[in-house]
Amino acid sequence: xxxxxxxxNEATVHFxxxxxxxxxxxxxCESCARELNGDxxxxxxxxxxGILDYMNPLEQINKVSDVIxxxxxxxxxxxxRHGLLGCSECYESFGRxxxxxxxxxxxxxxxxxxxPKKLGKDIMQKRRLSKLKEDLQKAIANEExxxxxxxxxxxxxxxxxxx
Numbered sequence: 001x002x003x004x005x006x007x008x009n010e011a012t013v014h015f016x017x018x019x020x021x022x023x024x025x026x027x028x029c030e031s032c033a034r035e036l037n038g039d040x041x042x043x044x045x046x047x048x049x050g051i052l053d054y055m056n057p058l059e060q061i062n063k064v065s066d067v068i069x070x071x072x073x074x075x076x077x078x079x080x081r082h083g084l085l086g087c088s089e090c091y092e093s094f095g096r097x098x099x100x101x102x103x104x105x106x107x108x109x110x111x112x113x114x115x116p117k118k119l120g121k122d123i124m125q126k127r128r129l130s131k132l133k134e135d136l137q138k139a140i141a142n143e144e145x146x147x148x149x150x151x152x153x154x155x156x157x158x159x160x161x162x163x
Contacts (some may be wrong), residue, residue, distance in 0.1 A: 010158035069093040
């Protein structure tokens with residue numbers, strides 16, 4: 001498809017703008033997009049910063065004090081600008097602002113992905129214990145008392161192994 005502005009080059013930028021419920025679409029070549037509307041180079045950092053501004057609009061109004069990580073001295077505004085945290089403690093320092101965004105984007109704030117077999121034995125054990133406790137509650141709710149007793153015994157044996 002050709003650029004809607006110069007009608008010479010191939011359109012590589014598809015721009016959709018919604019203002020007051022009115023949708024406008026433009027298909028432009030890269031040079032016309034820069035000329036007409038500025039630089040449209042999208043990066044993860046730009047997208048993340050936009051999401052943070054959308055999720056926390058009060059921060060734009062109340063920029064009284066910028067939060068600073070005590071470990072690496074990264075500021076929240078620096079994180080928003082670059083999209084990179086300085087260390088693992090930044091998650092705790094910026095937790096109030098990050099948690100809602102992470103929860104909305106990923107659905108949860110706890111890591112539930114793959115775990116290394118050698119190093120993740122404790123995590124696997126905690127997950128198994130948590131699952132068994134859920135199963136125990138379900139069995140009790142369904143009045144399956146024999147099954148509940150078996151699950152209770154498994155939970156006790158796992159807890160005894162940990163000690």
